[in-house]
Amino acid sequence: xxxxxxxxxxxxxxxxxxxxxxxxxxxxxxxxxxxxxxxxxxxxxxxxxxxxxxxxxxxxxxxxxxxxxxxxxxxxxxxxxxxxxxxxxxxxxxxxxxxxxxxxxxxx
Numbered sequence: 751x752x753x754x755x756x757x758x759x760x761x762x763x764x765x766x767x768x769x770x771x772x773x774x775x776x777x778x779x780x781x782x783x784x785x786x787x788x789x790x791x792x793x794x795x796x797x798x799x800x801x802x803x804x805x806x807x808x809x810x811x812x813x814x815x816x817x818x819x820x821x822x823x824x825x826x827x828x829x830x831x832x833x834x835x836x837x838x839x840x841x842x843x844x845x846x847x848x849x850x851x852x853x854x855x856x857x858x
Contacts, residue, residue, distance in 0.1 A: 773804075783806040787808065788809070
């Protein structure tokens with residue numbers, strides 16, 4: 751049993767807090783959540799009920815950094831909005847797809 755008589759889940763562990771505010775996570779936890787990788791960080795969220803949540807924030811591969819730029823993510827959201835609103839077309843083949851693109855109003 752953990753604090754306050756609550757059963758411990760397998761992902762629970764004890765972390766020690768240092769005098770400078772640092773928290774030590776056990777090595778197996780760091781490996782499991784890939785926090786031992788270069789650039790990994792932990793997001794700390796304080797909830798209104800007094801619970802402190804730790805969420806792993808992993809770095810992106812450098813060859814994929816373009817995908818995570820604000821501009822590209824904005825374009826991804828535009829596409830998601832178009833799909834959700836039904837602004838899509840299905841073409842029978844590749845030639846029909848290019849014909850549809852060429853005939854679209856945005857192409858003039």
